[in-house]
Amino acid sequence: MAERLEPVPGDWRRVSPKQVGVELAGSASMAVIAAIVAIAAFVLGIGFLSAAFAVAAVIGLISAAIAPGRVRSYGYQLRDDDLLFRRGLLYQRFVAIPYGRMQLIDINRGPVSRALGLSELKFVTAAAATNVTIPGLPEQEAEALRDRLVGLAETRRVGL
Amino acid sequence: MTEPLPAAPDDALPVAAPDGVPDPADALADGEWHRLHPATPFLRGGVAFLAILGVLVANFRDRLVELAVGFQEEDPVDLLIDRNLLLPVLGGAIAFVLIGIVGFYLSWRFHQFRVTDEVVEVRSGILFRTQRQARLDRIQGINLQRPFLARLVGAARLEISVAGQDANVRLAYLGSAQADVLRRDVLTLASGAKRGGAPAVARVRSGLLEQRVDELLAPELDPSEAPAESVVHIPPGRIIGSLLLSETTVIFVLVLAVGIPWVAISGNWYAILGVFPALIGMGGVIVNRFTRTLRYSIAGTPNGVRVGYGLLSTSSQTIPPGRIHSVAIRQPLLWRPAGWWHITTNLASSGVPSASSGNVAATRLMPVGTQDDVARVLALLLPDLHGEEGLLDTSLTGRGGDDGFVNAPPRARWLRPFSWRRTGFTLTSSALVLRSGIVWRTVVLVPQARLQSVALVQGPLRRRLRLAGVHAHTVAGPIAPRLEVADADVAVTLFADLAVAAVTSGAADTTHRWNASGSAP
Numbered sequence: 001m002a003e004r005l006e007p008v009p010g011d012w013r014r015v016s017p018k019q020v021g022v023e024l025a026g027s028a029s030m031a032v033i034a035a036i037v038a039i040a041a042f043v044l045g046i047g048f049l050s051a052a053f054a055v056a057a058v059i060g061l062i063s064a065a066i067a068p069g070r071v072r073s074y075g076y077q078l079r080d081d082d083l084l085f086r087r088g089l090l091y092q093r094f095v096a097i098p099y100g101r102m103q104l105i106d107i108n109r110g111p112v113s114r115a116l117g118l119s120e121l122k123f124v125t126a127a128a129a130t131n132v133t134i135p136g137l138p139e140q141e142a143e144a145l146r147d148r149l150v151g152l153a154e155t156r157r158v159g160l
Numbered sequence: 161m162t163e164p165l166p167a168a169p170d171d172a173l174p175v176a177a178p179d180g181v182p183d184p185a186d187a188l189a190d191g192e193w194h195r196l197h198p199a200t201p202f203l204r205g206g207v208a209f210l211a212i213l214g215v216l217v218a219n220f221r222d223r224l225v226e227l228a229v230g231f232q233e234e235d236p237v238d239l240l241i242d243r244n245l246l247l248p249v250l251g252g253a254i255a256f257v258l259i260g261i262v263g264f265y266l267s268w269r270f271h272q273f274r275v276t277d278e279v280v281e282v283r284s285g286i287l288f289r290t291q292r293q294a295r296l297d298r299i300q301g302i303n304l305q306r307p308f309l310a311r312l313v314g315a316a317r318l319e320i321s322v323a324g325q326d327a328n329v330r331l332a333y334l335g336s337a338q339a340d341v342l343r344r345d346v347l348t349l350a351s352g353a354k355r356g357g358a359p360a361v362a363r364v365r366s367g368l369l370e371q372r373v374d375e376l377l378a379p380e381l382d383p384s385e386a387p388a389e390s391v392v393h394i395p396p397g398r399i400i401g402s403l404l405l406s407e408t409t410v411i412f413v414l415v416l417a418v419g420i421p422w423v424a425i426s427g428n429w430y431a432i433l434g435v436f437p438a439l440i441g442m443g444g445v446i447v448n449r450f451t452r453t454l455r456y457s458i459a460g461t462p463n464g465v466r467v468g469y470g471l472l473s474t475s476s477q478t479i480p481p482g483r484i485h486s487v488a489i490r491q492p493l494l495w496r497p498a499g500w501w502h503i504t505t506n507l508a509s510s511g512v513p514s515a516s517s518g519n520v521a522a523t524r525l526m527p528v529g530t531q532d533d534v535a536r537v538l539a540l541l542l543p544d545l546h547g548e549e550g551l552l553d554t555s556l557t558g559r560g561g562d563d564g565f566v567n568a569p570p571r572a573r574w575l576r577p578f579s580w581r582r583t584g585f586t587l588t589s590s591a592l593v594l595r596s597g598i599v600w601r602t603v604v605l606v607p608q609a610r611l612q613s614v615a616l617v618q619g620p621l622r623r624r625l626r627l628a629g630v631h632a633h634t635v636a637g638p639i640a641p642r643l644e645v646a647d648a649d650v651a652v653t654l655f656a657d658l659a660v661a662a663v664t665s666g667a668a669d670t671t672h673r674w675n676a677s678g679s680a681p
């Protein structure tokens with residue numbers, strides 16, 4: 001296997017390791033629910049439904065297994081003029097968003113994140129394809145980062 | 161937003177002259193509140209109301225005639241008389257008509273708009289007031305439509321698009337000539353040029369009828385609006401040809417060619433019933449495309465690109481500079497012998513395309529044209545490309561290799577077995593040009609100043625082949641500008657270059673006020 005992309009040198013700021021808990025909870029609950037449905041369908045003798053949900057359960061398990069690696073892959077850099085975000089090990093994705101293009105920044109907290117004191121920052125530009133969410137930020141850090149980025153976006157505001 | 165009901169003193173509101181003759185002193189973009197064309201209620205659905213009224217009147221006229229002649233026949237009116245219900249029913253009908261008329265009149269009176277230096281503002285509604293503002297420097301385009309009925313009475317519909325879904329400001333209806341002037345004024349104000357240009361060209365006309373006829377016969381594009389050399393027309397013959405060579409037509413013909421012999425041989429005539437609706441639908445699509453593209457013209461005006469079309473119902477759209485987020489030039493396989501191309505665009509305002517709002521022009525800007533036309537339209541759409549004439553030929557028909565484009569390496573043939581030679585990109589000073597497709601040739605241009613963000617992606621397959629993809633993110637539309645395969649190192653460099661270019665061109669861009677240094681024409 002060829003080496004992974006490493007397009008930008010420099011320090012990536014990583015997300016909290018506690019995010020593993022959030023992702024585990026999501027993947028594991030998916031696996032458990034899918035497994036229950038699969039077993040129920042098997043008992044009722046609906047073969048194809050059982051098989052489909054068994055596959056979903058296995059996907060959930062794999063997703064849970066690679067959750068730690070996935071969480072380690074999240075990273076971001078605040079460069080002079082743009083925010084750089086990375087995610088993914090198998091499917092790598094790097095996105096650069098100029099500060100002036102950020103239309104709004106959401107802070108979201110799911111139930112598990114809230115229990116662990118984490119937030120995620122969602123960035124919205126005029127392009128739906130941008131699709132950047134930084135998960136697993138401690139609440140204080142998320143709010144500070146949001147305020148800082150909103151400030152930066154305001155000073156560098158450009159048209160559409 | 162609510163606002164106290166306007167006192168609306170009559171003298172403060174210069175109501176449009178009913179015949180829509182533009183009075184130079186009556187320019188609508190003067191910051192005052194104005195009302196719409198008096199025929200608006202009828203054009204916006206009042207026709208049905210009139211028809212009901214007509215039926216009522218006709219019935220009672222028949223009744224009067226019968227009374228006079230002395231016929232006696234059983235009809236609803238007789239029944240009403242027999243049961244002594246004539247007066248209540250007649251009264252009810254008259255009250256209904258009166259309420260309708262008053263309602264339409266009031267809604268017309270309360271529907272007002274104004275154009276200031278900063279915003280276009282519309283307020284409407286009798287009980288539930290709504291108010292909508294559009295900032296002039298955020299205008300994405302202005303669409304001027306004249307449905308056939310409205311054209312007959314000399315009215316036009318002006319739609320000012322701003323970014324976002326369902327965020328347009330509609331002024332329906334205005335006097336036809338007034339709408340032209342208003343569009344020009346709004347664009348001039350939005351361009352940042354100083355207010356106070358020459359007054360509207362006053363047209364001397366002898367009478368109402370002649371004026372109507374003049375307007376109906378006038379060319380779709382006013383010659384004074386755009387320099388003639390910038391205008392691209394599409395001859396009707398080419399439109400017919402392009403439709404005949406479209407995928408829809410081919411499927412249509414195939415269905416007929418297979419279906420008719422099959423039905424004739426098997427004698428299964430009922431099968432026709434099943435296919436018939438689909439055939440009618442496809443035929444409708446073809447006819448619709450044809451009528452929409454008749455008298456199609458694309459022209460450059462000082463305030464942007466103007467796309468006009470239509471024979472009976474006409475529509476023309478002006479897209480100011482810097483509102484085009486990406487451009488795709490494509491060639492369907494069947495068009496290759498003829499050398500035709502079509503051009504689509506991503507616009508911030510297009511939203512969901514619908515047949516009624518004229519968004520056909522919004523997304524498919526040039527329905528069909530030769531390579532020469534493509535060059536001229538592209539010069540209008542992306543004027544910054546000036547001086548890169550050779551680029552277009554290479555990008556449209558180039559076969560790849562060492563031709564100025566950075567193309568995919570041979571190992572990309574695992575992912576792009578036919579088109580890898582041609583799949584590549586080049587960066588000009590102002591735009592990213594992506595080339596792909598050997599069967600369906602495609603060229604996508606993205607102005608760097610419109611880039612919202614940039615992504616670099618690599619999955620397991622591309623990693624094994626040392627390839628990567630670069631996605632340029634623009635506003636939603638029919639085009640997704642993506643370089644799907646490139647050498648991994650090249651992609652990393654392109655990603656870094658685009659990230660810098662997006663910032664610098666975005667900051668240097670002044671097209672939101674595209675003529676701020678100039679003065680009104």
